[in-house]
Amino acid sequence: FEEKYIATPEDLDKLRNDGRLMFGQVPxxxxxxxxxxxxxxxxxxxxxxxxxxxxxxxERALIDMYIEGMADLNEMIIIFPIHPPGEKEAKLALxxxxxxxxxxxxxxxxxxxxxxxxxVGNRLSRADIHLVELIYNLEEFDPSLTASFPLLKALKxxxxxxxxxxxFLQPGSQRKPPMNPKSLEQAKKIFRLP
Amino acid sequence: MAAKPKLHYFRGRGRMESVxxxxxxxxxxxxxxxxxxxxxxEKLQKDGRLLFGQVPxxxxxxxxxxxxxxxxxxxxxxxxxxxxxxxERVRIDMYxxxxxxxxxxxxxxxxxxPAEKEETSAKTRYFPVFEKILKDHGEDFLVGNKFSWADxxxxxxxxxxxxxxASVLSDFPLLKAFKxxxxxxxxxxxFLQPGSQRKPPPDSHYVAVVREILQF
Numbered sequence: 001f002e003e004k005y006i007a008t009p010e011d012l013d014k015l016r017n018d019g020r021l022m023f024g025q026v027p028x029x030x031x032x033x034x035x036x037x038x039x040x041x042x043x044x045x046x047x048x049x050x051x052x053x054x055x056x057x058x059e060r061a062l063i064d065m066y067i068e069g070m071a072d073l074n075e076m077i078i079i080f081p082i083h084p085p086g087e088k089e090a091k092l093a094l095x096x097x098x099x100x101x102x103x104x105x106x107x108x109x110x111x112x113x114x115x116x117x118x119x120v121g122n123r124l125s126r127a128d129i130h131l132v133e134l135i136y137n138l139e140e141f142d143p144s145l146t147a148s149f150p151l152l153k154a155l156k157x158x159x160x161x162x163x164x165x166x167x168f169l170q171p172g173s174q175r176k177p178p179m180n181p182k183s184l185e186q187a188k189k190i191f192r193l194p
Numbered sequence: 195m196a197a198k199p200k201l202h203y204f205r206g207r208g209r210m211e212s213v214x215x216x217x218x219x220x221x222x223x224x225x226x227x228x229x230x231x232x233x234x235x236e237k238l239q240k241d242g243r244l245l246f247g248q249v250p251x252x253x254x255x256x257x258x259x260x261x262x263x264x265x266x267x268x269x270x271x272x273x274x275x276x277x278x279x280x281x282e283r284v285r286i287d288m289y290x291x292x293x294x295x296x297x298x299x300x301x302x303x304x305x306x307x308p309a310e311k312e313e314t315s316a317k318t319r320y321f322p323v324f325e326k327i328l329k330d331h332g333e334d335f336l337v338g339n340k341f342s343w344a345d346x347x348x349x350x351x352x353x354x355x356x357x358x359x360a361s362v363l364s365d366f367p368l369l370k371a372f373k374x375x376x377x378x379x380x381x382x383x384x385f386l387q388p389g390s391q392r393k394p395p396p397d398s399h400y401v402a403v404v405r406e407i408l409q410f
């Protein structure tokens with residue numbers, strides 16, 4: 001895939017003024033002659049197109065349930081850098097608490113209940129990919145978060161060794177680093193935030 | 195005969211209302227169990243019925259589904275309200291996701307001080323988009339010239355925002371016509387009448403019950 005980076009407020013203005021952002025927001029992905037917005041819509045399309053969305057409606061429902069929970073937790077991570085310094089400690093504690101008391105136990109239990117290598121349908125799906133991404137993101141805050149979750153640790157290893165994922169995890173791939181103070185400043189400029 | 199879907203939620207709109215709309219529009223009868231005490235909620239959690247410890251919960255087709263969007267997607271697909279192919283589906287996803295963003299703002303609005311104005315977002319970001327979509331294809335429904343989840347979700351959002359600002363559609367003639375048209379679909383017409391399972395806007399009693407059960 002190709003990437004066009006928004007580096008200035010004018011870049012974002014142009015996309016908006018050209019009518020390419022349905023609700024005035026990014027992400028936007030050009031694919032198959034369409035200009036898709038809304039992260040979920042984009043992900044649903046790609047997952048369906050590439051057979052990572054289960055084999056039938058019931059598997060899809062399970063995948064959706066799992067990934068919506070992951071999205072809730074991921075949202076907290078995405079917003080975290082934007083909190084003022086005074087709030088960060090409390091927010092971080094909340095993220096860790098939800099991870100270890102709500103989300104990781106749920107997924108560990110799913111893996112334990114069927115004993116299979118993947119979350120749904122004994123086959124790789126987007127649920128596995130999103131969960132491993134989430135685990136990596138959380139470990140950047142605190143590597144010990146997975147300590148009590150052996151099946152999640154094993155899933156992370158297994159998925160990380162899939163050739164495409166392995167390649168993506170190596171330096172030089174299109175994977176992006178965590179937000180740092182400089183990239184946060186740039187993002188605020190682009191969105192004209194104080 | 196299959197059991198009716200069973201909804202577990204507070205006796206009010208919140209995140210479950212969109213599910214009620216979709217089921218009603220599809221002509222599907224459903225049962226409801228209302229959460230009225232903290233004990234009921236804790237029992238659902240202890241019994242392991244809530245994957246992430248949260249409601250909404252819908253029992254359907256032998257599954258205990260949580261996560262609003264997962265529930266809505268399942269119902270839309272099951273009742274043929276999700277377009278005819280992947281390209282129609284992605285458009286429905288884009289439209290419903292945008293609409294749901296707006297609706298979530300309104301849903302939590304009842305619990306916040308009246309500073310934020312959801313109706314402004316509706317007028318400037320969301321409604322113009324749908325007015326344009328209807329204008330560009332000139333059809334009766336948002337996607338594929340056929341009734342879909344996108345139409346139901348948009349009607350629900352329109353009615354919701356009109357409760358905050360009755361004039362919100364004044365600059366959107368096609369949305370006005372759309373509202374009338376979709377409201378007259380027999381299953382929806384029935385749902386809009388008194389005595390249906392549609393829930394009223396949140397009042398202070400509802401807010402108090404939810405705060406107590408969820409302890410915030």
